[in-house]
Amino acid sequence: MNYCASPYFYRRRLTREVVVGDPHRGGVIIGGRHPVMKQSMLTCDTMDTEACVKQTLDLVEAGCQLVRITAPTVKDAANLRNIVEKLRAQNCFVPICADIHFKPEAALEAARWVEKIRINPGNFVDKKKFEVREYDDATYFAEMDRIEEVFAPLVRLCKELGRAMRIGTNHGSLSDRILNRYGDTPMGMVESALEFARVARRLDFHNFCFSMKASNPKVMIECYRLLVEKLEKLGPDWNYPVHLGVTEAGEGEDGRIKSAIGIGSLLCDGIGDTIRVSLTEDSPHEIPVCTDLIAQTPELTAPLPPVAMPEWAFTTWPVDPFNYQRRVTAEVEVGFGLKCGGEHPIRVIVPRNVYQQVAPRLRPQDDVRPEGIYEDLLVWEVDPRESLQVPDDTHLVTVKDNLPLPAISAFRLLAGRLQEAGRRNPILLKDCLAPPAAALSPARVLVASATVLGSLLADGIGDAIMVRHEPGAGASLRLAYNILQAVGSRSFKTDYVACPSCGRTLFNLQTVTARIKARTEHLKGVKIAIMGCIVNGPGEMADADFGYVGGGPGKVNLYVGKKPVRFNIPEAEAVDQLVALIKEHGKWREPDAA
Structure with missing residues (x-):
């Protein structure tokens, strides 16, 4: 069993429904066949009621469908009542989610006033001191009893009041107990969440979803894939929806690119029922990015045409989806005295017209520069639906333009074809299989290019990349390097x-x-x-x-x-x-x- 039906064919993961509030009065349903939902979080002090109300109204106007507010203390949690009452008095019925860390008693208070509670298993019961100690099985499971003792009252209250819950682990806040048993790993994040889910299930509470957030997009992708794979193994009634997010993504282009790599790639794999883009900006700026990510998914996963596909396309993954490892390839020259493949960095290739525009402005010390000109390369363009006819491993390989294939599926198929043929040719990735007929908005360019290229690079596929969505020569070059930096493949700046x-x-x-x-x-x-x-x-x-x-x-x-x-x-x-x-x-x- 794997994390999705096939890496080559899009099929959205079907989950149970989680009801947040009254769907007839502004509430939402997460999962099932409902559209992916957009959410965000307030940045103001929870005790400042007027500021919270204003920020919530601003978010709703921007298209936010669920608003999260931190409740670090019982006093903050109690003030959620005033915030909710003022919102409802203004005919704003958007569901409110209380964000809880460290204080179970704050969660109990918040559950009285809001429609959803987010808890973090890493710090809801256990404390994180980065202590190294040995846990035998008896000690480990004794602490599980303590978790149930602290967590069960909240579960019972949420069930009684009809509240929803998010069991959300963060890469940055696993408990010492989990860290000592699993390390700071995706498996540790998954097991931390499942411990709390088992408590909820024993109490017959199922109105919850999961999240597995990290600031590193590759780690985040691996965590969600592993979670979904574990849920599939546990059985059909473990089909809980998931909330996607790259936490601490940052600001500007960098924050949007990181978010597109993590969130966009999982949406294209059919995973994700609600999303939040975490930008170091005013919260309403997050919502248009969510909208773009959701809107592009059908375009980037258009159904494959009804042609005969290789049998292995239904059963074989070209890479290990749970442990990042760059595909092993031969070395190929790309120009300017540089090579790609092997242990070389992932190179940035540009069309000749882009090179001609940026070359006069290049300085010797510039890190952002073309590393190959497409028209000068020995590139073998192939249709990955057909058996490969590549002469040897010394050719750089890419997918032909204008094929009726989604780019992500096409390059995964190409990697699978090369694996089938026993070839180690390096692959040149393109963010689209034909330059767009109509120019995309700058915002859509960022998320589309980052989703396609970042998804494949996070899979370990790709030895060189070429950006074509962005029409500006200098901007396309910079975007390519920013994607490589965001996915962790190159470092050219802080x-x-x-x-x-x-x-x-x-x-x-x-x-x-x-x-x-x-x-x-x-x-x-x-x-x-x-x-x-x-x-x-x-x-x-x-x-x-x-x-x-x-x-x-x-x-x-x-x-x-x-x-x-x-x-x-x-x-x-x-x-x-x-x-x-x-x-x-x-x-x-x-x-x-x-």
Whole structure:
């Protein structure tokens, strides 16, 4: 059993329905045959009732169908009553979801007033101290009894009041118990969620969905695939819907590209019933990206034509969908003294007309540059529906243009054909199989190119890429490199992990992120995490070099990896201290004079 019916043919995963609120009065139904639903989260203080009401109304006007509000304390949870009452008085019946971390008692209070509760298994009962200890089976399962004791009252209350629930694990906040048994792995995230789901099922509560969020799109994709595969194995009555999201995606193009890689690729595999794009921007900006991701899915998964397909296309995956490994290939020259395939970086190829436009502006020190001209390459263009006639492994292979195939399916079929033939030819990926007849909007270009190329690269398929959706020469080149950076295949600039802000945030994330970027955006290969609070901080920063985390009102803690090294720094001094920390660890260089 695998995570979808076939990697080559689109079929949406059919799930049970989860009812959030009264569908006849603004409520929604997640899953089943209902359209994928869009949601977002407030960024203001939960105790500021008027601000919460205004932000909710703004989100609804933008097209948001479910609004999440953090409830870090019982006092915050109690104020949800005032927020909901004011919204209903203004004829706004959008369902409200309370976001709970650390405080089971806050969840019990919130469930009295809102339609949905999100809990994080990593910190709802267990505490995360990054302690290393041995768990024998007796100790491990004794703690499971403690989880049921704390979690069961919330389940019973949600069942009694007709509430919905999201059991949402985050890569950054697995409990010490899970970390010690499974490590910081997709399997650990899945098992953490299933532990809580089993408690809910024992109490005959089924009105819940899952989420498996991570800031790394490849990790996020693997987690959701593994979750769905586990649910399929558990049986047909485990067909719970899932909420998709790349957490801490960041801002601007980078945040949109990361989200498209993670969310878009899973939607194209038929997985996902509700989505949230987590941007370090004002929340209403997230909704158009959700809309674009949902709208493009039918276009990127158009049904394959009724032609004879190889038998293995129904049963064989060309890669391991649960463990990323780049496909093994031979080396091929691409020009400019460079090669692709083998252990070489994934290269960026451009058509000749793009090269002619950008070449006069290139400087010797530029990292963003064409690495091959398509018309000059020895490229074998094939129809992957047919048996391959590639002479040897020294040819770069791609899919022919103008075939009636979705690009993702076509390149997976090509990888399968090469595997069938025992060939190790490197593959040139294209974001579309023909330049679009009509220009897409800049926003749609980003998500379409990132979804197609990012999905395949996250599969381990592809040794070179070419962007054709974007008509601008320089913009298409930059987009190709941004996709490679977002999927973790190349690093040509500073990488930022930035959370989207919420009522727990202890500083202005947009302002601080801009300030940090202004000082550090020239640090190629350095990864910096910017977190408004501690909820996901240390864990999501595990693969970051440095972290800037809200430690208290007006105070910041600095991290190296997931280890806190400087505490309670006044916010006015924190960026300077971060730069000093980067210098101390030998990662600093002065920006170019230009």
